[in-house]
Amino acid sequence: MKFHKTVRHGMIATATETRAGDIGIIDGRIAAVADRLPAGSEDIDASGLLVLPGGIDSHCHVEQISSNGLMTADDFYSATVSAAYGGTTTIIPFAAQHRGMSLLKVVADYHACAAPKAVIDYAFHLIVSDPDEQALEHDLPNLIAQGYTSFKVYMTYDMLKLDDYQILDVLELARRLGALVMVHAENNDMIKWIAKRLLANGHTAPRFHAVSHDPLAESEATSRVIQLSRLLDTPVLIVHVSGIGAVAAIRAAQVLGAPVYGETCPQYLFLAASDMDKPGLDGAMFCCSPPPRDAQSQQAVWEGLANGTFQVYSSDHAPYRFDESGKLPKGEQTTFKDMANGVPGLELRLPLLFSEGVGKDRLSLNQFVALTATNHARIYGLEHRKGTIAVGQDADIALWDPERKTTITAAAIHDNVGYTPYEGRTITGWPVTVLSRGRTVVHEGKLLVERGSGMFIARRSPGPFRIERKVSDRFKLFSSLIGRPSP
Numbered sequence: 476m477k478f479h480k481t482v483r484h485g486m487i488a489t490a491t492e493t494r495a496g497d498i499g500i501i502d503g504r505i506a507a508v509a510d511r512l513p514a515g516s517e518d519i520d521a522s523g524l525l526v527l528p529g530g531i532d533s534h535c536h537v538e539q540i541s542s543n544g545l546m547t548a549d550d551f552y553s554a555t556v557s558a559a560y561g562g563t564t565t566i567i568p569f570a571a572q573h574r575g576m577s578l579l580k581v582v583a584d585y586h587a588c589a590a591p592k593a594v595i596d597y598a599f600h601l602i603v604s605d606p607d608e609q610a611l612e613h614d615l616p617n618l619i620a621q622g623y624t625s626f627k628v629y630m631t632y633d634m635l636k637l638d639d640y641q642i643l644d645v646l647e648l649a650r651r652l653g654a655l656v657m658v659h660a661e662n663n664d665m666i667k668w669i670a671k672r673l674l675a676n677g678h679t680a681p682r683f684h685a686v687s688h689d690p691l692a693e694s695e696a697t698s699r700v701i702q703l704s705r706l707l708d709t710p711v712l713i714v715h716v717s718g719i720g721a722v723a724a725i726r727a728a729q730v731l732g733a734p735v736y737g738e739t740c741p742q743y744l745f746l747a748a749s750d751m752d753k754p755g756l757d758g759a760m761f762c763c764s765p766p767p768r769d770a771q772s773q774q775a776v777w778e779g780l781a782n783g784t785f786q787v788y789s790s791d792h793a794p795y796r797f798d799e800s801g802k803l804p805k806g807e808q809t810t811f812k813d814m815a816n817g818v819p820g821l822e823l824r825l826p827l828l829f830s831e832g833v834g835k836d837r838l839s840l841n842q843f844v845a846l847t848a849t850n851h852a853r854i855y856g857l858e859h860r861k862g863t864i865a866v867g868q869d870a871d872i873a874l875w876d877p878e879r880k881t882t883i884t885a886a887a888i889h890d891n892v893g894y895t896p897y898e899g900r901t902i903t904g905w906p907v908t909v910l911s912r913g914r915t916v917v918h919e920g921k922l923l924v925e926r927g928s929g930m931f932i933a934r935r936s937p938g939p940f941r942i943e944r945k946v947s948d949r950f951k952l953f954s955s956l957i958g959r960p961s962p
Contacts, residue, residue, distance in 0.1 A: 476499065476501075476506065476507065477515070477516070478499035478500055478501055478506060478507070478512070478513075478514075478515030478516070479500055479501050479502065479515055479516055479517065479913065480499075480500040480515045480516065480517045480518070480519070480870070480910075480913055481497060481498065481499050481500065481512055481513075481514055481515035481517070481518045481519065482497065482498040482500070482519045482521050482526055482872060482874070482910075483497040483498075483511075483512060483514065483518060483519070483520060483521060484497070484520055484521050484522040485497075485521025485522070485524050485525065485526035485874065486521075486524070486525050486526060487508065487526045487527075487864055488525055488526070488527050488840045488841060488844055489528065489841070489844055489849065489863050489864055489865070490841055490842075490844045490845035490848075490849040490850070490863065491841060492841070493840060493841065495510070496508055496509060496510050496511075497509055497510070497511055497512035498512070498526065498864065498870070498872065499512045499515060500515065500870040500910075500913045502913070503869060503870055503912035503913040503914070504867060504868065504869060504870060504912075504913070505864065505865060505866055505867065505868050505869075505870050506866065507866060508864060508865065508866060519874070519908065519915075521874050523876070524874045524875060524876055524877075524907070524908075525840070525874070525875040525877055526864070526872060526873075526874055526875075527562070527843075527844055527848070527864075527872070527873050527874075527875055527906075528844060528848040528849065528861075528862055528863050528864050528871060528872065528873070529562065529563065529564025529565065529595075529848065529861075529871030529872055529873050529909065529910070529911065530558075530561070530562050530563035530564065530565075530824070530825050530847045530848050530873065531563065531564070531565045531566075531567070531847070531848050531851035531852055531855075531857065531861055531862060532558060532563045532565070532566045532567070532789055532790050532792070532821060532824060532851075533566075533567040533600075533738075533787060533789050533851040533854075533855055534567070534657075534714055534715070534738060534740070534787075534789035534790065534791050534792075535554065535558075535566055535567070535568050535789070535790050535791065535792035535793075535821055536568060536569060536571075536791075536792060536793045536794070536817065537549055537550070537551055537554040537555075537566070537568040537589075537792075538550045538551055538554070538568075538585075538588045538589075539568070539569060539571050540571070540573075541815060541816075542573065542632050542633075542634035542635050543634075543804075543815070545795065545800070545801055545804065545815045546800075547793065547794050547795065547801075548794040548795055548796045548800070548801060548819075548890070548891045548892045548893070549792070549794045549819075549821075549890050549891050549892070550588065550592055550891075551588055551589040551592035551593045551597075552592035552593070552594070552926050553889065553890055553891040554566070554568075554792070554794075554821060554890065555592070555593045555594045555595045555597070555929055556594055556889050556922060557821050557822040557888065557889040557890040558595060558821045558822065559594060559595050559909050559911070559916045559917050559922070560822050560888075560889050560906075560909075560917055560922075561821065561822035561823060561824060561825050561826060561906065562825045562826070562873040562875070562906035562909055563595070563821065563824070563825065564595050564596065564861075564871040564872075564873070564909065564910070564911045564916070565595060565596045565597065565598070565851075565857065565861050565871065565932070566595065566596075566597050566821075567597065567598045567599065567600055567625075567851075567855060568585075568597065568599065568600070569599065569600045569601070569602045569627060570582045570584075570585040570599045570600070570601050570602065570623075571602040571604075572601065572602055572603055572604050572605060572610075573604060573605075573634065573635075574604050574605045574634065575605065576605070577609075577614065578601060578603070578610055578614040578615065578618060579614050579617070579618070581601075582599065582601070582618060582623065585599055586931065589929075589931070590927065590931070591926065591927045592926050592927060593926075593927065593928075593929030594911075594916060594922070594924050594925070594926060594927075594928055594929050595911045595916060595929045596861075596869075596871075596911060596912070596929050596930045596931075596932050597929055597930075597931060597932070598622070598623075598855070598857070598931065598932045598933070598934050599623055599931075600623070600625045600626055600627055600657065601615075601618065601623055601625070601626035601627070602626065602627050602628075602629075602635070603615070603626045603627070603628055603637075603645060604628075604629070604634070604635045604636075604637070606637065606641050606644055606645050611644060611645075611648055615648060615652075615654075616648075616652055619652050619653070619654050621933065622856075622932075622933025622934045622935070623934070624653070624654050624655065624855070624856050624934045624935065624936055624937050625654060625655040625656070625657060625855055625856075625934075625937060626645070626649075626654065626655075626656060626657065627656075627657040627658070627659065627714070628641075628642055628645055628656060628657070628658055628659070629658075629659045630642075630658065630659060630660050630661055630662065630663060630696045630699075630700065631659060631661040631662070631663040631666060631692075631696070631764070632659075632663070633663070636663050639699070639703060642658075642700065642703055643703055643706070643707065646703060646704060646707045646709040646711070647707055647709070649709055649710075650707050650708065650709040653936040653937070653940040654936075654937065654940075655710055655711075655712060655854065655855065655937040655939060655940075656704075656709065656710070656711050656712070657711075657712045657713075657714050657738075658700050658711055658712070658713055658714065659714055659715070659764075660693060660696035660697040660699075660700050660713050660714075660721065661688065661692045661693050661696050661764065661765060662691075662692040662693075662695045662696045662699075665689060665691065665692040665695070666687050666688055666689075666692050669686065669687045669689060670683075670687040670811075670812055673686060673687055673811075674810060674812065679810035679811060680752075680756075680758065680811065681751045681752075681753070681756060681757075681758030681759045681761070681762055681811050681814065682748070682751040682752040682753075682758055682811075683811045684751060684762045684764075684766055684811040684814070685748040685751055685762075685766040685767070685768075687811065687812075688764055688765055688766050690717075690718035690719070690720055690721075690765075690768060690772070691720065692765075693716075693717060693718045693720065693721045693765050694718060694720030694721045694723075694724055697713055697716070697720075697721040697724045697725065698724045700713070701713075701724060701725070701728045701733065701735055704733070704734070704735065705728075705733050708734070709734070710734035710735070710736065710937075710939035710940065711734070711735055711736070712735075712736040712737070712738060712786075712787075712854070713725055713735065713736070713737050713738065714738045714789075714791070715738060715739065715740050715743070715763075715765060715789075715791045716737050716738065716739045716743070716765075716776070716779070716785070717739070717742075717743040717765040717766065717767065717768050717772060717776070718765065718768050718772050718775075719768075719771055719772045719775040722737075722772075722775045722776060722778075722779045722784060723775075725737045725779075725784055726779070726782075726784045729783075729784065734939050736786050736787075736854065736939065737779065737784050737785040737786060737787075738785060738786070738787045738788070738789055739776050739779065739780065739785050739788060739789075740788070740789055740790060740791045740820065740824075741788075741790065741820050741823065741824055741827050741828065741897075742761075742763055742767050742791070742818055742820065742896070743767060743768065743772070743773065743776045744773055744776055744777060744827070744828075744831070745827060745831070745897060745900075746761055746767035746818075746896055747767050747768065747769060747770070747773070748766060748767055748768055748769060750767060750896070751766070751767075756802075756803060756807070756809060759797065759802045759803065759809070759811075759814045760797055760802065760818070760894055760896055761818065761896050762802075762811070762814055762816060762817075762818070763791070763793065763816055763817050763818045764816045764817075777832075777837055780832070780837075780838060780842070780846060781837060781838060781842070785846070786846075786850045786854060787846060787850050787851050787854060788824070788828060788846040788847055789824070789851075790820035790821045790823075790824040791817070791818075791820065792817075792819055792820050792821035792824075792890075793815075793816065793817020793818065793819070794817065794819045794821075794890055794891065794892045795815040795817055795892070796891075796892055796893050796894075797893060797894050801815045802814050802815050818896050819888075819890055819892040819894075819895060819896075821890060822888050822889060822890060823883065823888070823895065823897055824847070825847055825873075825906070826881065826902050826904060826905055826906075827897065827900075827902060828843060828846070828847065829843060829875070829877075829902075829903075829904040830902035830903045830904050831902070833877075833904070834877075834902075834903050834904060844863075848861070848862045848863070849862040849863050850862075853938040854937055854938045854939065855934060855937055855938070856934035856935040856936055856937045856938065857932060857934055857935075858935075858938070859935060860932060861932070869911075869912050869913075870910055870911075870912060870913040871910065871911055871912065872909070872910040873906040873908070873909050873910075874906065874907055874908040874909070875904060875905065875906050875907070876904070876905055876906075876907050877903070877904045878903065878904070879903070879904060879905040879907070880901060880902070880903050881901070881902055881903075881905050882899065882900070882901045883895060883897045883898060883899065883900045883901070883902065884898060884899070885898060907919055911924075911929070912930070914928070
């Protein structure tokens with residue numbers, strides 16, 4: 476067998492094993508994994524390197540207009556370049572519906588943005604903010620059938636949030652058609668009530684963002700949506716979990732056997748509410764929703780990664796520049812309620828977790844692979860092509876130098892944000908060569924592919940719907956009463 480490309484003499488790690496070996500690639504797919512293979516037409520020497528599946532970032536915001544009308548700093552070119560430099564080979568950003576917009580048009584618009592710019596592969600989640608009859612009966616079923624098999628709903632933000640009745644409508648459709656619902660879980664009224672009183676008393680600085688987004692707002696909404704999902708026996712994934720109370724609620728539901736999944740992000744491991752307490756408006760650079768918490772919550776999140784409470788670790792890359800186009804829309808008069816919410820993290824997601832997780836024995840290398848690649852593929856319907864190193868898979872591979880030390884600076888990062896909340900942190904471990912479908916995308920600091928060379932990947936039914944589980948007696952009875960078949 477003649478290989479188009481080989482990766483040889485490295486240490487290959489998947490979610491389940493670590494072994495020395497070689498990889499042979501033909502037509503962009505992995506054709507062989509063995510102890511020893513002959514050199515291909517192009518041979519990459521991986522001596523001294525870890526050979527890992529390319530990362531999958533299943534939660535990032537790219538070329539997206541916020542509910543306040545602000546455009547993110549990154550388009551599909553800068554975002555995918557930045558992702559590739561950080562070892563990520565597939566992203567799943569959001570095609571975001573705002574109220575009154577057609578989901579079909581939203582998806583078409585995002586394809587028009589991504590196709591000419593992306594340098595790595597991508598899929599789309601949907602953001603559903605207007606679950607009217609057209610969306611529920613026509614658009615969502617058609618889009619699910621075309622491979623858009625997950626969508627996000629919000630319990631906060633006035634222009635995006637759904638009430639419990641609407642969430643139940645979305646959960647019922649997802650259960651029936653095999654789609655996964657992702658949930659931003661915060662109690663909107665709690666946040667509004669606190670924020671109104673803070674502003675009335677002159678408390679406008681960025682640090683009050685964390686005060687208004689009290690941890691109880693997250694834990695209450697998390698507990699509530701878990702009960703809504705249990706009513707219909709519909710899998711849900713709670714995104715960007717930050718607080719100890721929300722971690723505990725997800726873990727308790729999992730112990731009961733409920734199909735509840737969790738995601739967390741670097742900001743909840745490496746940032747804290749105290750970071751927002753900076754002179755002037757500098758604290759805005761650390762503001763996201765939910766906000767970073769305290770040391771106790773950081774520890775709970777680390778434990779959740781290690782014990783399986785969290786299945787995926789994503790960036791929630793929400794890139795806004797530190798100027799009037801993003802973080803400071805009213806200049807020096809910007810209050811914590813005016814700021815664009817979100818922090819950048821697409822490029823640093825994997826290196827941060829590798830350094831502080833694997834490097835400090837909080838996580839095994841195999842857990843790292845599962846949390847950053849394999850579980851994303853399984854949960855979101857990409858495992859037929861992505862997420863592991865095995866024969867038949869796309870040759871999405873990242874070669875890591877586990878000893879390379881890097882001091883993080885905004886100037887060295889390839890996004891279009893202009894700052895990083897992790898400035899000055901020194902980390903150990905970095906991807907030095909990155910392949911996407913067998914193409915060398917990045918090698919030793921150089922980008923080697925053209926814009927538009929990434930591909931859209933249609934997804935299959937998400938993993939939670941392919942897992943055999945007992946259907947509750949409550950759901951069987953409920954299904955019979957409302958005239959829906961019980962799967």
